[in-house]
Amino acid sequence: MTSSRAVLQVFEKYQKDRVTFVQTVAELATRPQNIEVLQQAGVMSLLRPLLLDNVPSIQQSAALALGRLANYNDELAEAVVNNEILPQLVYSLSEQNRFYKKAAAFVLRAVAKHSPPLAQAVVDSGALDSLVACLEEFDPGVKESAAWALGYIAGHNAELAGTVVDAGAVALLVLCVQEPELSLKRIGASALSDIAKHSPELAQAVVDAGAVAYLAPLIVNPDGKLKRQVCSCLGQIAKHSVDLAEVVVEAEIFPKILTCLKDVDGYVRKHAATCIREVAKHTPELAQLIVSNGGVGALVDYVVESEGNNRLPGIMALGYIAAFSETLALSVIASKGVVPLYTALVEEPEDHIKSASAWSLGQIGRHSPDHAKALADAGVLPKLVTTLIAMESSDDLKTKCKRSLKFIVEKLTDMKALDKLLQEKNLPEGIVKYVLQQIAKVLPNDAAGRHDFVTSGGFAKVQQLDHQSGTKLREHVDVINSCYPEEIVKYYSPGYSASLLEKLDAMAVQS
Amino acid sequence: MAAHILKGFQDEMEKEFFDMYIDATDRQQMEWDAALKIQRFWRGHAVRSSVIDMIIGAWTAQRWYRGHLGRVRFGNYQRDVTKKLRKQFFDAAAIVIQRYWRGYMSRKYKHSITARRRFIRASVIASERFAEDATFNVEYQTIQLEQKEREDRDVLFEKTIAGKHHLASTEVRPGVYNSPFAKVCGGTPAMNAVPVDEHLKNSFKTLGTLDVTSSNERAQYATDPRALQASSQYELPELARKNDALVHKLATFHERPFLTTTKGTSLNYRHFSHNLHTPYNAELMRSKEALKAAQQKKMAIHDRAFYNNVNKQSLFEDYVLPSQKLANGAY
Known part of the structure; x- marks a missing residue:
């Protein structure tokens, strides 16, 4: 009797020690500084047999530890793949209890998140079918981790997302969005967003599963994190084509998503702005829908209130809206959208945001003289010129500035603004051409302008320009000169005083 | 004989004839020439005498014909010119009409300034x-x-503080949260404007509802300007109590004065129940009030506030529904 007890005691101790071991390793794996030591101690090969242990709690803890290790960096994730742990996990994913499933899905997610090849390895191990089967599980926790893993796999590239779609995950993810648990909704929306972002076909697959109809009402959900994912997913769907954008708009997101632009949560604001941008960029009708819902005011407020990269979608959305028609551009001006864009051009340190602002300003000003004048009045032109000639500006920014200046100047008919622009220091040759062209158009019909142009010194500046005959520039200068008497032209030409003195000398010799 | 005579005659005649014939043959050429000469002269004369008439006739015919041609040409030319002039005139007129019409149509439908x-x-x-709405939303959130x-x-x-009632003050000995040195060290620790000590006492269920501390002690919390917990308003319980007193007073003046006082108060107490609550919850109750008001305000705003502006047709008269476009044969 006593001997059997002694024997059992050994087993009991073995079991207890295994439990302690895996739990301690799982605990240690939460701290980044321990990971290297763990790896050197050969934790991988020790954990692998424990995954097949006959005690469920040991299996779970082992999976958890593996997941935490794989989560740490891609080397460890590769080690998980190389140790052929994935097939075991996938096998037990369909067999075991819900706690184990959760842990196994966690490992798959941790492996898949690092790089496309690792995600491909997960797919190759046949994990997709089991993960999709997990989505049909009753327990929300299991669904959550399976959806999460699927999202991470799909997030890498279109091919992987395609395999996820082919595995039939989309319909089940849409069901996840309909579940009452907030975190499950969140992760479902995020996975759908990861699938839809790659290509129009994948986005269409998401739409076909009826995702939009369930996502759209969630915009007014009080939970901030859910709103983030929903807005991002709708944006990813809408960005591909007009049809998809219309599907999103038809789900009646429109007055509602605008309130997300003033959310407490910064990410909600950013994703909402991105979604609006993706919708606005397609057609004038969609842009008009946004404007008539008060979207421009909201976007302008958003641009005022946000900073850095968060500003970008707002700026671009305003640009897209303004690009479509003069009425829409006018609505941007009427909603006081020019000043924030100008401020963004001045304040933002990064070039790509500056160039987005410059582009948007150009889109606003290109429609009519009124638009151009509104921009000139806001003092946009000098800033565009200084950005254009600044040494530190990138090529893209310079091109954007130049194009915007060209668009605006080609419509500008306000003589004062043109004059002021012409007298700007270091105005590049390319812009001078457009400015002179406009002046040559306006001057013959503007008597008061002719007078002011001389007194302000703009006329003298025109004469000092270095222009060769036969060029366009010369033609414009000739048109301008023809509006004035010859004496004035001569008076302001460089070298006039010298020629006068010569005349004086010649007279002295004669007498 | 007769025959002989006849024969001689015959021979003579023959000879004569023969001679005559030879003569005639000899002169034939001369006569021919003469006749030609006569004819030539005559014809020449005849022609010379009538040629002027012929010339005049030809002139007349030519004059007539040329006149005719000229008149035809002139007529054509005149017709062309008038046609051109007329076309010019009507073109100019048409352009004016078109200009006005196009301007009108464009202003009315395409670039309608009013619609814009x-x-x-x-x-x-x-x-x-x-x-x-959004500002409100942010506030609400x-x-x-x-x-x-x-x-x-x-x-x-x-x-x-659960189960820590042993740390509360007793009549004999102040608790750790009611230190006599607290006043020097920056004030008595408090939570929600109520001293921790009171919370502790309150949590001590077996004592029943605690009596409020004397007004002197309250003044001690309220008037200390150096209190560290400046954010929590010390005078709040005092104010709440005053408010309660006022509510009591108001509640007794009921609009139905014939009800007995007790009944009246009990009725009115229900209305002011939240104000009659313990002072500890006063702030909480007030914020709940604010939340309720905010919710009511949110309900009052139309839930699809901008929806009435979405109708494109009401904004742009020229906006044609796709179905109508189809009917007009635009596709």
Whole structure:
């Protein structure tokens, strides 16, 4: 009797020690500084047999530890793949209890998140079918981790997302969005967003599963994190084509998503702005829908209130809206959208945001003289010129500035603004051409302008320009000169005083 | 004989004839020439005498014909010229009409300044309404977040002081949270404007509802300007108590004065129940009030506030529904 007890005691101790071991390793794996030591101690090969242990709690803890290790960096994730742990996990994913499933899905997610090849390895191990089967599980926790893993796999590239779609995950993810648990909704929306972002076909697959109809009402959900994912997913769907954008708009997101632009949560604001941008960029009708819902005011407020990269979608959305028609551009001006864009051009340190602002300003000003004048009045032109000639500006920014200046100047008919622009220091040759062209158009019909142009010194500046005959520039200068008497032209030409003195000398010799 | 005579005659005649014939043959050429000469002269004369008439006749015929041609040409030319002039005139007129008409149509339908103005005004109004709604939304969210934070804090506090009633002051000995040196060290520790010591006493269920501390002690919390917990208003319990007193007073003056006082008060107490609550919850109750008001305000705003502006046709008269386009044969 006593001997059997002694024997059992050994087993009991073995079991207890295994439990302690895996739990301690799982605990240690939460701290980044321990990971290297763990790896050197050969934790991988020790954990692998424990995954097949006959005690469920040991299996779970082992999976958890593996997941935490794989989560740490891609080397460890590769080690998980190389140790052929994935097939075991996938096998037990369909067999075991819900706690184990959760842990196994966690490992798959941790492996898949690092790089496309690792995600491909997960797919190759046949994990997709089991993960999709997990989505049909009753327990929300299991669904959550399976959806999460699927999202991470799909997030890498279109091919992987395609395999996820082919595995039939989309319909089940849409069901996840309909579940009452907030975190499950969140992760479902995020996975759908990861699938839809790659290509129009994948986005269409998401739409076909009826995702939009369930996502759209969630915009007014009080939970901030859910709103983030929903807005991002709708944006990813809408960005591909007009049809998809219309599907999103038809789900009646429109007055509602605008309130997300003033959310407490910064990410909600950013994703909402991105979604609006993706919708606005397609057609004038969609842009008009946004404007008539008060979207421009909201976007302008958003641009005022946000900073850095968060500003970008707002700026671009305003640009897209303004690009479509003069009425829409006018609505941007009427909603006081020019000043924030100008401020963004001045304040933002990064070039790509500056160039987005410059582009948007150009889109606003290109429609009519009124638009151009509104921009000139806001003092946009000098800033565009200084950005254009600044040494530190990138090529893209310079091109954007130049194009915007060209668009605006080609419509500008306000003589004062043109004059002021012409007298700007270091105005590049390319812009001078457009400015002179406009002046040559306006001057013959503007008597008061002719007078002011001389007194302000703009006329003298025109004469000092270095222009060769036969060029366009010369033609414009000739048109301008023809509006004035010859004496004035001569008076302001460089070298006039010298020629006068010569005349004086010649007279002295004669007498 | 006769025959002989006849024969001689015959021979003579023959000879004569023969001679004559030879003569005639000899002169034939001469006669021929003469006849030709005569004819030539005659003909020449005849022609010379009539040629002027012929020339005049030809002239007349030519004059007539050329006149005819000229008149035809002139007629054609005149017709052309008038046609051109007329075309020019009508073209100019048509251009004027077209200009006006196109301008009118364009202003009315395509670039309608009124429609544009209306659209922009509508969008600006929508923006303003949105801004109001959104600002409210932010406030609402902030209130909710604050409320949640406060509730969490309260729960944590409740958890922390649970079962710590042994630390409360007794009549003989002040508790750790009611140190006599607290006044010097920056004030008595408090939670939700109520001293921790009171909370502890309150949590001591077996004592029943605690009597409020004397007004002197309250004054001690309220008047200390150097209190570290400056954010918690010490005078709040005092104010709440005063408020309660006022409510008592008001409650007794009921609009139905014939009811007995006790009944009246009990009725009215229900109305002011939240104010008659213990002072500890006063702040909480007030924020709940604010939340309720905020919710009511949110309900009052139309839930699809901007929806009436979405109708494109009301904004742009020229907006044609796709179905109508199809009917017009645009595709």
